[in-house]
Amino acid sequence: MSTPVVSGATRRSQAAAEDSLACKECRRRKANCDHKIPECSTCKRYKRHCLYDRLGKTPLTRRHLTEVEYRLSRAEGILKRLFSDQEVSYLLDQERSGDVPTLPPIRSISQTHTPRTASPAAGSVDSPVASQQQRSVTSQPQVKSQGSTGLDDPGSAWSFPTTDVEPDPTAALYPDGDEEFEWDEREQTGLHGGVAITEDDEEGVRKVMDGMATLTVDAANYGYLGMASGASHLRSLWMESGNGPSWDSGAWTDRRRDMQDLLRRQTESSSIASAVQTQTLVTRAMVDVFVDAFFVRYHPVFPILHEPTFRAQYASRMARPGQGIWLVLVNIVAALGAFVTNPSSSDDTSLSIFRTAKRYLAVNALETGNLTLVQAFGMSAMFLQKINKPNTGYNYGGVAIRMAIGLGLHKEFGSQHMSPFKQELRRRIWWSLCVLDVGATITYSRPLIWPQVGVDAALPSNIREQDLMANSPVTPPEVDEPTVNTYLRVQSSYHLQTMPIYNRLISNPPPLPEELLTLDSTIVEAWLSQVPHYFHDSSGPMLEDRFALPHGINCWRYRNLRIVIFRPLLVKWALQDGREETLTWHEQEATNRCLRAARESIASIQNFWKSRSQTRLTAFYVLYFIFQAALIPIHCLRCKSKSRQAPEWRDQVSATLEVVESMIGLNPSASKCRDVIMSLCGSHLRNLDDEFVDYEQAFNFEPTMDATAWMAGCAPTLINENLWAGSLDNTSAELSFSTWEGDWNI
Incomplete structure (x- = not known):
């Protein structure tokens, strides 16, 4: 043919x-x-x-016809929810005959279906499927009457909804389905103060990738961030006019553009860059310091390595893994150590070291599988998130999980098949990946890929790390005190128990307020009751400094979950200012729990930041959790500035600004968070004389800690003061990076 x-x-x-x-x-x-x-x-x-x-x-055109068919099917669906089939047929018959249709009374959505309290029919079973379908029906938004339609009978008992029905006030919590979620986090223009900068495809606009998944109002080209992410709440908050949601399309577009312009400003940390010279040469002495810093500052948060084993391999007292893999691991450890060591976010030494590690993580590395490679991919994922490459880190973490499953780390093998040391190491690697992956997934509000069935690996024992060595015949007894495994055990247990809550939050239909309260009271409270006494909220001041950050993350994470759980209900309550709607008891209780979680988080974080060591790692976690919590009182201030609780909300926002201002040198995103807070509610922050507070003068913070002070504080813990000072001023023998790589005698 x-x-x-x-x-x-x-x-x-x-x-x-x-x-x-x-x-x-x-x-x-x-x-x-x-x-x-x-x-x-x-x-x-x-x-x-x-x-x-x-x-x-x-x-x-075919496209236009498809769009018309889609709109028609939606219109028919709405009619079927408002009228029965007989009523629709009657109206169509009247219209064909040329008569003005006489409309029957429009029933509300809740009237067209059986109420939740109705008893099931005889012989039926109240199955979970039936309950879910019923919940889907009753959770539909109710159509509001908009007055008379202008027909002959203005006093009729029914009213017809017009096309100006107000949208759902929480609609902006959801990402725009028309956005393109592709991303490119390659170093196209380098890093500025630790922030990954990319270029827009056509207009060359600077875009900042955000490891916290919060500082973006435009979902395009940032990867998918779901409705439970901080970016979703910030988008909802920013799009409001301040006195409630603004649905004018022009105003909406303008506010999106204003937000993008604010977030694309150069960070203040990059303006400080000229004061700190980035290390271009890395000496062996510096690597020694970075390794020590890793185990002091980073290891308690992510104990995927066994410190005595790694140090023995590092000192050539124990056989190392294959040469390529060992170079990857030691470089990543050094990169993470440099990240927590350097007191300024403008120092890119850690990135330079990581680039070397990445050279060995080529595609052909995926053709092998071993524990060292799993550790390397997992630690790379942690590092990439901290330098604001969230999607890249997400991919690395996914590779680590797949490889771990391929190695059987999710299964528990008896002691007759494996030595106690090997058992404990496999458990630590597996549950470290759990904390990494589930935490990142919830941060980005993406579906969980962590396996929830078929896993029987036991949690690592709460033992002192130095008590278990490679040749230990038995596992030492557990201790009743904090260890490097404590945070891993507590957080893994938390994720295992709260994953059903998160799965419910991102599912349709959305959970009802009473269901959310039940989930919080039964699951979160049950987990809290299982936390060991030496890791309770109240035990924070008594902990060693190295366990302070893991303990703080543990306290802030479950409160952050409560904020996420109840945030949509708080948004609904905040937007009801001046209206006649009243909340049900369940909605009011959910709102109170959200407010309480935000208040407790801000107070806990402020106290931690003032009393504990301040590093770039602590600054990352502190900024993430305090900014998430601060968006709650900010939302309330914007919508309910005359409330009796307004002074308390102002105090919470002021405390947040104090913390955020003080970490600008450590975290490049801090200045952006401060600018966002001031843009959102700066006009609502007044003192007792009803005058605006000038935060630039009121706080006027000096740099948190200069390099000399940081050295003096850490020298006893790290290595020795002379070596540390010598490595900073390059008085020790300078070796090129490739030279100290070759010094391993592989």
Whole structure:
């Protein structure tokens, strides 16, 4: 069968027809236009003003017909929810006969279905499926009456909803499904103060990738961030006018652009960069310091290594893994140690070291599988998130999990098959990946990939690390005190028990307030009762400094979950200012729990920040949790500034600003968080004389800690003061990076 030949004239006429349907901007730029209304995808992506010519005729295209069919099916679905089939048929018959349809009373959504309290029919079983379907029906938004339709009977008992029905006030919590979630976190223009900067495809706009998954209002090109992420709440909060949601499309677009401009400003830490010289040469003495710093500062938060074993291999007292893998591991340890050692976020020494490790993590590394490689990928994922490459770290973590499952780390093998040391090491690696992956997944609000069935690996024992060596015949007895395994045990248990809550939060239909309260009271409270006494909230001041951050994360994480659980209900309550709606008891209790969790988080974090060591690692976690908590009183202040609780909310925001200001030199995102807070509610922060507080003068913080002070405080713990000082001023023998790599005698 011959293919029909299309003449040149026909092709030109088709192209002209397509061009006539394009918007003015796409025609002017000769770009492809998808003709979407009210704004085409190209204009939406590049923030252009999209205008169409008035059409004389409806475009006869397949795309237009598909859109019309979709709109028709939605309209039919709405009619079926409001009227029965008989009523719809009656109205259509009247319309065909030329009569004005006499509409029956419109029933609300809740009236068209059986109430939740109705008893089941005889012989039926109240199955989970039936309960879920019933919950889906009753959780639909209720259509509000908008007054008379203007027909002959203005006093009729029914009213018809118009097209101006107010959208759901929590709609902005969800990402825009039309966004493109592709990302590129390669170092196209390098790092500025530890922040990954990329370039926009067309306009060269600076984009900052955010490891906290919070500082973005535009989902495009950042990867998918779900409705439970901090970015979703910030988007919802920013899009409001301050006195409630603004649904004007022009105002919405302007506010998105303002937010993007604010977040794309150069961070203050990069302005300090000239004062700190980035290390271009790394000496063996410096690597020694970085390794020590890793085990003092980072290891208690992520104990995926066994310190005595690694140090023995590092000192050549024990056989090392294969040469390529060993170089990867030692470089990643050094990179993480440099990250927590350098007191300024503008020092990119850690990134330089990590680049060397990455050279060995080529694609062919995926063709092998061993414990060292799992450790390397897991630690790389941790590092990449901390330098604001969240999607890249997410991918590395996924590789580590797949490889760990391939090695059987999720299974428990008896002591007759494996030595006590090997058993404990496998457990630590597996549950370290659990804390890494589940924590990151919830931060980004993505579906869990962590296996929830078929896993029987036991939690690591609460033993002192130095008590278990490679040749130990038995596992030493557990101790009743904090160890490097304590945080891993407590956090793994937390994730295992609260994963059902998170799965419910990201599922449809959304859970009802009473269900959320039940989940919190039964699951979170049950987990809290299992936390050992030496890791309770109240035990923080008595802990060693190396266990302070793991303990703090443990306290802040479950409160952050409570904030996420109850945040949609708090948003609903905050937006009801001046209206007649009243909350049910369950909604009020949920709102109170959200407010209490935010208040307790801010107070706990402020006390921790003032009393404990301040490093770039602590600054990362502190900024993430305190900013998430601060968005709650900020939301309340913007919508309920006259509330009796407003002074307390102002105090919470002020405390947050104090902490955030003091870490600008340590965390490049801190200045952006401060700017966002001031933009959102700076006008609501007043003192007793009703005058605005000038935070730049009121706080006027000096740098948190300079290099000399940090050295003096850490020298006794790390290595020795002379070696540390010598490595900083380059008085020790300088070796190129490749030279100290070759010094391992592999």
